[in-house]
Amino acid sequence: MRTLYLALLLAPAVSFGADAPPKVSAQQFVNLQQGNSAFPGFRRAHAKGICISGEFRVNGQLADYSQASLFKAGSTPFIGRLSIAGNNPTAPDLKAPVRSMALSFASSRTEQWRLAMNTPPVMAVADPHTFYQQIQAIQAGPAAIKQFFADHPESDEFRAWAAQYQPSGSFAAETYHSINAFYLVNTDGKQQAVRWAMRPTVAVPATESDRDNALQQEIAARIAAGEVVFDWVFTLADPSDDETNPTKAWPDNRQQITAGQLVLTGTTPQLEGDCHAINFDPLVLPVGVKATADPILRARSAAYAESYRRRAKEQLQGALEGSNNE
Amino acid sequence: MSNSDRFSLSMRLFHWGMAALVLSMxxxxxxxxTSLQPWQLTLLNIHKAFGVMAxxxxxxxxxxxxxxxPPALPHELADWQKTVAKASHWLLYILLFAMPVSGYLMQYFAGRPVDVFGWxxxxxxxxxxxxxxxxxxxxxxxxxxxxxxLIALHIGAALHHHFIRKDDVLKSML
Structure with missing residues (x-):
């Protein structure tokens, strides 16, 4: 009994010592993301994107789960951004492995909500310090990332997704996932862990193009011709699901609720649009939505703030003057 | 030490209460x-809420x-020292206002409402x-x-009064 007690007491310390990667700071993280040659005035991650605008048309089905005014009735306008992963604001759209959608709802002066979503439904790793090692491995090349995945079995679900993922020919035809889980909180104070996804309503086959701005041109033309619609679908966790682990999807049979439709009605080049000024920190939340203890989610504020501070300061110093979006 | 040599009780309470608040903030x-640890978000929210209290x-x-x-400064202090003492105290007051105001305004222009303990x-x-x-x-x-x-200068000056000049300046705040 005593041995068992001692073993239990020491187990966390031992496993912590054996597995824990070195702790990195927000500054180290953003240094790694921006690489050796930063692009002054641009985001350090997902540097290339296009501003979008539109509105969320709610159907009221989520109002019992969250007191956020967004879910009650009517429609709420948003400013958003469609982007590709990477630190280069002029990178070719079709070469990026990940596409993203970010949204900002400014419902009122005291209620704002920022969302940052990516095409993968899960992360390959469960904490920011291991994520740092993953980015190091990606930068080091195919052999290093292969070794990294072999050393990190928690990346199984991410790799399975990556193996079957077929990039579409349009930002309009991707599914964008919250990846991290959040709590919805209703007026009775009841909490429900959820993840969400923006699901496309069109299918667009992959295109061959050597144009760097293939996706931006495609989405601008598509939205100019008519509304682009996504279903905002929430997946409700069971008590048995772990809402703090971003590497594990929840089973397919979990209850899903469509909260309404996200309707994209406009695009603007990012340096001319309102989205460029916004830090899409997903921890800017309205009353009625709360952060879970997911370590990746909780690392985001500090990392986003460091990237935002750098580019804001650079822009104040005139970094983007004379820049265009080409 | 007579009562007039000491800061009033309310001034001492404000001083030490805010000293604790400011140092923790x-x-x-x-x-x-700098931190990417899971408690960072909690600390961030507490920092902002405490800023409103501050x-x-x-x-x-x-x-x-x-x-x-406030009690008069010791007579034997040189005029320039009295000037520095008074200026540094008013500068501290200005900073105690400027810190929360600039902190709030950066949140304001970033479009981030400040939540005060959910109240x-x-x-x-x-x-x-x-x-x-x-x-x-x-x-x-x-x-x-x-x-x-300024806080370092303030603490240094208080210790200088107490241990080197051996006057009642530090004691007047205790």
Whole structure:
């Protein structure tokens, strides 16, 4: 009994010592993301994107789960951004492995909500310090990332997704996932862990193009011709699901609720649009939505703030003057 | 030491209460801008909420200060030392206002409403202004550096009075 007690007491310390990667700071993280040659005035991650605008048309089905005014009735306008992963604001759209959608709802002066979503439904790793090692491995090349995945079995679900993922020919035809889980909180104070996804309503086959701005041109033309619609679908966790682990999807049979439709009605080049000024920190939340203890989610504020501070300061110093979006 | 040689009880309470608040906020501020740990978000929210408390407290403190006469500085102090002492005290007051105001304004222009312990929220701009954000973000950081320097000078001066000059300046605040 005593041995068992001692073993239990020491187990966390031992496993912590054996597995824990070195702790990195927000500054180290953003240094790694921006690489050796930063692009002054641009985001350090997902540097290339296009501003979008539109509105969320709610159907009221989520109002019992969250007191956020967004879910009650009517429609709420948003400013958003469609982007590709990477630190280069002029990178070719079709070469990026990940596409993203970010949204900002400014419902009122005291209620704002920022969302940052990516095409993968899960992360390959469960904490920011291991994520740092993953980015190091990606930068080091195919052999290093292969070794990294072999050393990190928690990346199984991410790799399975990556193996079957077929990039579409349009930002309009991707599914964008919250990846991290959040709590919805209703007026009775009841909490429900959820993840969400923006699901496309069109299918667009992959295109061959050597144009760097293939996706931006495609989405601008598509939205100019008519509304682009996504279903905002929430997946409700069971008590048995772990809402703090971003590497594990929840089973397919979990209850899903469509909260309404996200309707994209406009695009603007990012340096001319309102989205460029916004830090899409997903921890800017309205009353009625709360952060879970997911370590990746909780690392985001500090990392986003460091990237935002750098580019804001650079822009104040005139970094983007004379820049265009080409 | 007679009563008139000592700061009033209300002034001493304000002084030590705010000393604890300011030191913990400086420590929290320095930690939260670097840490990626899960408690960072909690610390960030506490820092912002305490900032709102700080501006209420320093307002009450300033009113209290204007209504009470502090003990006179020791006669043997040189005039320039008295000037530096008084200037540094008023500069501290200015910083105690400027820190929460610049902190709030950077949140305001970044479009981030400040939540105060879930009781209420301070408003934020509906449209983000990255220039004003940058201005107040950098100002908040630089003011923090000046504040830390002034606090060090303040503590150094208090210890100098007590241990080297052996006068009653430190005791007047105890």
């Amino acid at each position: 400086v420590a929290a501020g320095l930690l939260m801008v 501006i209420l407290l320093v307002t009450a403190r300033l009113i209290n200060r204007l209504r009470h006469e 209420f929220r301070l408003p934020a701009a509906l449209q983000v202004d990255i220039h004003y954000y940058a201005l107040f973000r950098e100002l908040h950081g630089w003011l923090a550096v000046v504040l830390i320097g």
